[in-house]
Amino acid sequence: MPRFAANLSMLYPEHDFLDRFAAAAADGFSAVEYLFPYAYPAEVLTRRLAEHGLQQVLFNAPPGDWAAGERGLACLPGREAEFRAGITEALAYAAALACPRLHVMAGIAPAGMPWEPLQAAYQANLAWAAAQAARQGVTLLIEPINGRDMPGYFLQRQQQAHEVLAAVGAANLSVQMDLYHLQIVEGDVSTRLRQYLPGGRVGHIQIAGVPERQEPDRGELNYDYLFALIDELGYTGWIGCEYRPRAATSAGLGWLQRWR
Numbered sequence: 001m002p003r004f005a006a007n008l009s010m011l012y013p014e015h016d017f018l019d020r021f022a023a024a025a026a027d028g029f030s031a032v033e034y035l036f037p038y039a040y041p042a043e044v045l046t047r048r049l050a051e052h053g054l055q056q057v058l059f060n061a062p063p064g065d066w067a068a069g070e071r072g073l074a075c076l077p078g079r080e081a082e083f084r085a086g087i088t089e090a091l092a093y094a095a096a097l098a099c100p101r102l103h104v105m106a107g108i109a110p111a112g113m114p115w116e117p118l119q120a121a122y123q124a125n126l127a128w129a130a131a132q133a134a135r136q137g138v139t140l141l142i143e144p145i146n147g148r149d150m151p152g153y154f155l156q157r158q159q160q161a162h163e164v165l166a167a168v169g170a171a172n173l174s175v176q177m178d179l180y181h182l183q184i185v186e187g188d189v190s191t192r193l194r195q196y197l198p199g200g201r202v203g204h205i206q207i208a209g210v211p212e213r214q215e216p217d218r219g220e221l222n223y224d225y226l227f228a229l230i231d232e233l234g235y236t237g238w239i240g241c242e243y244r245p246r247a248a249t250s251a252g253l254g255w256l257q258r259w260r
């Protein structure tokens with residue numbers, strides 16, 4: 001039976017961020033993920049998790065200047081010092097929150113820059129970060145993201161992500177397989193699940209309906225079919241519910257009841 005985590009960056013927008021922990025617990029979630037913890041002291045977040053019996057299963061390393069359009073620093077030559085400072089800060093939060101996974105965003109490829117220096121920076125940064133993370137038992141994740149939502153994003157395809165894992169060669173580096181992005185970029189979702197889940201290098205899955213990124217039971221993907229397949233393939237990790245609810249989040253969770 002798949003295990004579902006509530007993504008608090010997208011679910012429960014009807015509540016202030018810190019109140020989303022209680023809302024997720026009230027709906028029966030035992031785990032949460034969200035993009036960034038850095039606006040809050042770790043103790044505040046730890047208390048919310050403890051108060052509501054929740055575990056934190058994923059968050060993202062600092063992405064650079066998000067408001068200015070940056071979406072990660074890992075592939076950007078010349079930004080290594082900032083990248084390393086961000087990983088250090090993220091690992092401190094991971095320790096405080098007892099979070100075993102950290103998503104490291106690749107970044108937007110600067111227009112006109114050749115591929116090779118970006119790829120070299122990406123692999124070197126990930127190798128350094130994975131070595132730091134290994135010291136505290138944290139797995140780093142890289143997530144292919146569709147270029148319609150994030151134009152120019154460096155990492156868009158599953159195969160590219162798995163090639164990066166092979167090149168870096170760190171046991172604690174895995175793929176965050178977001179089926180929403182996968183369907184938009186590549187399609188053939190069940191074939192990709194059959195191709196990649198048995199290899200054991202998918203460390204986290206996320207879901208949303210396609211194309212609106214709303215509830216999973218709305219859109220072109222058949223999640224009842226996909227959840228059964230994910231089960232059949234022996235995936236025992238978390239599935240993050242990373243979608244924008246159409247209305248009140250709780251009212252739209254009917255799809256989940258079938259899978260509890």
Ligand SMILES: O=C(O)[C@@H](O)C(=O)CO
Binds near residue numbers: 060103143145178242
């Ligand atoms: O899919 C997404 O958008 C997220 O998982 C993420 O980490 C970057 O926004």
Ligand SMILES: [Mg+2]
Binds near residue numbers: 143178242
């Ligand atoms: Mg995602």
